[in-house]
Amino acid sequence: MSDRSGRRSVGVALASLAVLALVLAGGAVATQPDRAVVVEDADTGERLLTAPVENDTTVTLAYNHSVEGSPVRDVYAVRGDELVMTRMEFASYGWGFPAQANVTRENGTFVHRPDDVRLSELHVSPGDVAGHRLRVGDETYDLVSRSNGDTVRIHVEHRSILQQMIP
Numbered sequence: 559m560s561d562r563s564g565r566r567s568v569g570v571a572l573a574s575l576a577v578l579a580l581v582l583a584g585g586a587v588a589t590q591p592d593r594a595v596v597v598e599d600a601d602t603g604e605r606l607l608t609a610p611v612e613n614d615t616t617v618t619l620a621y622n623h624s625v626e627g628s629p630v631r632d633v634y635a636v637r638g639d640e641l642v643m644t645r646m647e648f649a650s651y652g653w654g655f656p657a658q659a660n661v662t663r664e665n666g667t668f669v670h671r672p673d674d675v676r677l678s679e680l681h682v683s684p685g686d687v688a689g690h691r692l693r694v695g696d697e698t699y700d701l702v703s704r705s706n707g708d709t710v711r712i713h714v715e716h717r718s719i720l721q722q723m724i725p
Contacts, residue, residue: 609694621688643675
């Protein structure tokens with residue numbers, strides 16, 4: 559084999575490897591969720607949390623009622639760019655709970671399933687008494703410690719291919 563044909567073979571092999579790497583990277587990106595639930599400081603816009611999601615990923619805001627001290631869970635599903643409230647669960651009635659709504663009792667918990675509550679964003683003021691936690695899919699995040707008690711904005715955003723490649 560001549561030196562020239564050897565270099566050509568190495569060049570073809572390197573080009574083939576580069577194409578293969580691009581195809582594999584593209585395939586990996588294609589299987590990644592193109593959206594994320596984002597938690598930002600409501601005043602500064604500082605990003606505190608980014609969690610990849612897909613349609614119908616469950617997002618739960620859990621906290622203790624500030625007056626009753628009983629647990630509350632606001633449950634949402636990701637639908638496109640929105641958070642759609644699917645139910646609210648609470649242990650006892652107190653200030654701010656849906657008094658006129660259709661509420662059922664399931665396993666000792668009050669459950670309200672609202673009709674078509676779609677939110678492009680949700681503002682929460684995490685506090686030590688309430689102990690706000692955000693569950694996205696299978697992961698739970700402490701909003702109080704992440705925000706230092708400052709109001710946060712929770713929303714769904716589309717992620718670019720570059721953002722999908724960077725964890």
